[in-house]
Amino acid sequence: MFDKTGTLTVGRPVVTNIIAMHKDWEPEQVLAYAASSEIHSRHPLAEAVIRSTEERRISIPPHEECEVLVGLGMRTWADGRTLLLGSPSLLQSENVKVSKKASEWVDRLRRQAETPLLLAVDGTLVGLVSLRDEVRPEAAEVLKQLRDNGVRRIVMLTGDHPDIAKVVAEELGIDEWRAEVMPEDKLEVVRELQDDGYIVGMVGDGVNDAPALAAADIGIAMGLAGTDVAVETADVALANDDLHRLLDVRDLGGRAVEVIRQNYGMSIAVNAAGLLIGAGGALSPVLAAILHNASSVAVVANSSRLIRYRLD
Structure with a gap:
């Protein structure tokens, strides 16, 4: 099983669209207030929004308080306003009207594998920011x-x-x-x-x-x-x-299991031989100690072959 974000994708999303959906708002304001909502989050989408704001040299309004709404987005208080940033489900759960135009944009962006974040201020939808995380080339x-x-x-x-x-x-x-x-x-x-x-x-x-x-x-x-x-x-x-290293994990794991089986086989063989020889009275304590330590050295030497494993 694979997690998608950061595993199958690069894990560094970029802002692709900033759309104002209210006559009194500009795209730069939408991005600034979205960044204010995300400024203390370590989520990859949040970091992308902050990064985009910094690249555009847009100042971020300070926020007084924020609340993480798991699986939905963020609720933030900034400049005496209440901000909601997240999925359409978040706005719907807070009884914020999502216009037909906004819904059409959301559907279009999702079909392009972009993640739309809707921004509502004081209960009114004002815009959206969309982000895309590229699939790892390999x-x-x-x-x-x-x-x-x-x-x-x-x-x-x-x-x-x-x-x-x-x-x-x-x-x-x-x-x-x-x-x-x-x-x-x-x-x-x-x-x-x-x-x-x-x-x-x-x-x-x-x-x-x-x-x-x-x-x-x-x-x-x-x-x-x-x-x-x-x-x-x-x-x-x-x-x-x-991700090519996953193939090495499988290969190296198989080799490690093979070496473990060989080590068990060597140890059992040496101990069985020692028991048989000792039962015949032909094995002195000194020879028994040498035989025991020799088997340990053989196991270590066999295991050290894995050190020579090289990644492609």
């Missing part, structure tokens, strides 16, 4: 090689809208995906597949992936892009963010 090739190597099911998990998930999945050749999933939903998917008899590997990078990484049979965190929580929770942390 992702499709790596997924194909994983299938060729015997991985039976590849599932993409994302908190994005189904329209966005579908576009990305089609680009990567993924047939099975789940959209609008929360962290606890990812955990449930892992357990569901395990209950079906699958050995589950989970690849992710964020805090919201940590429960699924911990529950999976093997959790793999993206090394550079991954959060500290994800890296600490996972069984394996990739040294860099090149």
Whole structure:
């Protein structure tokens, strides 16, 4: 299983559109107040909004207070105004009218794999900011090689809208995906597949992936892009963010298992030989000690072959 954002995608979204939807608002104001809502968030979308504001040299209004609305967006108080920034579902839940024009823009952007963030100020929709996170260039090739190597099911998990998930999945050749999933939903998917008899590997990078990484049979965190929580929770942390390293993990894991079996075989053979020789009275204590230590040296020497493994 793969998390989408930051794993199958680069994890560095960029602002693609800033649209004012109120006659008294300019696009620069929409971006500035969106940034005010996101200024203390570490979410990739929030960082992209802040980065775009800085690049355009737009000043960000300070906010007095903010509230994270999990899975929906942010509620913020700034300049004596109440701001809502997030999905259309957030505005609908707060009884903010979303115009037909705004809905058409949202649908169009999602079909382009862009994430729209709607901004409402004091209960009125004033604009939207859309962002796009590019797919990693090597992702499709790596997924194909994983299938060729015997991985039976590849599932993409994302908190994005189904329209966005579908576009990305089609680009990567993924047939099975789940959209609008929360962290606890990812955990449930892992357990569901395990209950079906699958050995589950989970690849992710964020805090919201940590429960699924911990529950999976093997959790793999993206090394550079991954959060500290994800890296600490996972069984394996990739040294860099090149998905080709997943193929090395599979190969190196297979070699490690082979070496472990060889070591068990050598240890059992040496101990069995020692028992037989000792039973015949031909093994002195000194020779027994030498034989025991020799088997330990052989195991270490055999294991050290893995050090010579080189990444392609």
